[in-house]
Amino acid sequence: MVIVVQVMHTAAKAVSSTLEVVVVGSACRHHLSLQALLDRLQHVDLIPAIWPVLRDYVAVLQAIAFNFGTCDSDTTPVGTTTVGDPRPLFGSVTYSSDIYDCVQANVVALTYDDGPYIYTNQLLDTLDNFGFKATFFITGNNLGKGGIDTTAPYPALIKRMVAAGHQVASHTWSHYDLSTLTGTQRVQQMVKNERAIANIIDKYPTYMRPPYSSCTPASGCTTDMQALGYHRTFFDLDTQDYLNNDATLIRNSKNIVNWALGNASQGSDYLSIQHDIDFQSVTNLSSYYFELIRAKGWTGVTVGQCLGDPETNWYRIPGTGQAAPVSLSVASPSSSSTSVSSSTSFASAITSSSTITPSTATTSISTTTAPVATPSCDFVSRQFCGQYQQFYNRVGCNAAQQDCLAQWNTCLGVGTRTGCAEWKRDCYLLSMYCGRCGRSCSTKGFRASQE
Numbered sequence: 415m416v417i418v419v420q421v422m423h424t425a426a427k428a429v430s431s432t433l434e435v436v437v438v439g440s441a442c443r444h445h446l447s448l449q450a451l452l453d454r455l456q457h458v459d460l461i462p463a464i465w466p467v468l469r470d471y472v473a474v475l476q477a478i479a480f481n482f483g484t485c486d487s488d489t490t491p492v493g494t495t496t497v498g499d500p501r502p503l504f505g506s507v508t509y510s511s512d513i514y515d516c517v518q519a520n521v522v523a524l525t526y527d528d529g530p531y532i533y534t535n536q537l538l539d540t541l542d543n544f545g546f547k548a549t550f551f552i553t554g555n556n557l558g559k560g561g562i563d564t565t566a567p568y569p570a571l572i573k574r575m576v577a578a579g580h581q582v583a584s585h586t587w588s589h590y591d592l593s594t595l596t597g598t599q600r601v602q603q604m605v606k607n608e609r610a611i612a613n614i615i616d617k618y619p620t621y622m623r624p625p626y627s628s629c630t631p632a633s634g635c636t637t638d639m640q641a642l643g644y645h646r647t648f649f650d651l652d653t654q655d656y657l658n659n660d661a662t663l664i665r666n667s668k669n670i671v672n673w674a675l676g677n678a679s680q681g682s683d684y685l686s687i688q689h690d691i692d693f694q695s696v697t698n699l700s701s702y703y704f705e706l707i708r709a710k711g712w713t714g715v716t717v718g719q720c721l722g723d724p725e726t727n728w729y730r731i732p733g734t735g736q737a738a739p740v741s742l743s744v745a746s747p748s749s750s751s752t753s754v755s756s757s758t759s760f761a762s763a764i765t766s767s768s769t770i771t772p773s774t775a776t777t778s779i780s781t782t783t784a785p786v787a788t789p790s791c792d793f794v795s796r797q798f799c800g801q802y803q804q805f806y807n808r809v810g811c812n813a814a815q816q817d818c819l820a821q822w823n824t825c826l827g828v829g830t831r832t833g834c835a836e837w838k839r840d841c842y843l844l845s846m847y848c849g850r851c852g853r854s855c856s857t858k859g860f861r862a863s864q865e
């Protein structure tokens with residue numbers, strides 16, 4: 415679902431070893447010394463001793479791909495750049511706070527990240543069959559698929575999305591962790607995608623979702639997104655399809671949505687994340703999920719619809735930056751802003767060639783047994799056993815924080831609402847700890863800081 419990077423290392427523990435860095439599915443393939451690698455990774459506290467586990471850190475490896483050679487990110491769509499466009503803010507939905515919740519009742523905002531891809535057409539068929547709408551957080555050029563505006567069948571797919579009333583939103587040009595980029599790189603990641611999308615539908619989005627759910631205030635990302643006129647869109651239901659892209663494992667995602675819908679009171683809603691680059695999500699989970707939504711009397715909608723934001727506010731006209739009128743107007747009955755002050759990045763959608771260990775908590779929907787607290791749990795809520803991933807430096811701390819939030823999503827399936835909120839607060843504290851920590855920080859140190 416993301417750029418998967420493999421680092422081949424033969425006897426790589428010596429600094430002089432030559433490494434081969436491969437961005438799977440793209441033209442990126444680089445040979446470099448470990449020292450050269452370390453020299454480029456200036457934004458992280460990285461020491462050679464952690465090299466054996468380095469490949470576990472996708473964000474770090476993305477930085478490698480970003481800094482070497484010709485990668486997806488180096489291509490630029492044709493046409494006048496939108497970088498200088500005026501960016502007036504439309505409507506009443508927040509641009510300053512992270513969005514993770516709908517304001518409309520009895521809806522699921524269905525969102526799909528990382529596409530379009532070879533399964534997207536089938537997903538559009540399934541959505542049509544149910545009469546549901548979705549939001550596609552599109553990446554312009556990643557996974558080696560070529561630019562969306564120049565590579566068939568993507569332009570036709572994106573036109574089909576808009577014609578069918580779905581929402582096209584941005585997931586950046588090539589799926590880097592925005593919090594690790596410079597401001598200039600970050601803007602490029604947004605405006606390249608704008609140009610490519612406008613090359614197809616003559617307008618570009620005002621909604622975005624940061625890859626890995628990473629867009630921190632400290633990095634300048636949140637203010638950059640606001641300056642570019644983007645709503646930062648997250649989610650409150652992670653179906654974990656990317657962790658379960660297997661004919662058997664997808665049952666875990668079905669259990670999550672089954673539990674989530676079964677326990678949602680009428681009048682509530684979800685903002686749900688899936689990935690149309692995952693075969694099992696498209697061909698197996700989607701119809702199961704949509705059937706549950708329909709059976710509950712709810713509807714699958716776009717993010718804009720779920721926020722009560724009229725479709726004209728979803729896009730800008732290149733050049734003028736003004737709101738894009740729609741021929742097929744989908745007026746919403748109300749609009750409101752959400753206020754979420756937390757800047758915490760939510761559970762990320764990370765796939766690595768090795769291990770960012772998913773939560774080990776069960777996603778079983780039968781929760782009749784009492785919780786069993788074991789000494790290894792850092793936090794317990796009913797069947798949820800939260801555990802901080804081991805770390806010994808800032809890189810590991812950031813990974814543990816991402817893992818913590820992934821566990822929060824699992825908690826929503828098996829823990830209590832209050833308990834999960836407590837765990838999420840702990841994840842936020844962990845992120846604060848990571849922000850402060852130097853090379854000496856550790857799981858043990860964080861636990862001590864909580865006492």
Ligand SMILES: [Zn+2]
Binds near residue numbers: 416625763
């Ligand atoms: Zn993504």
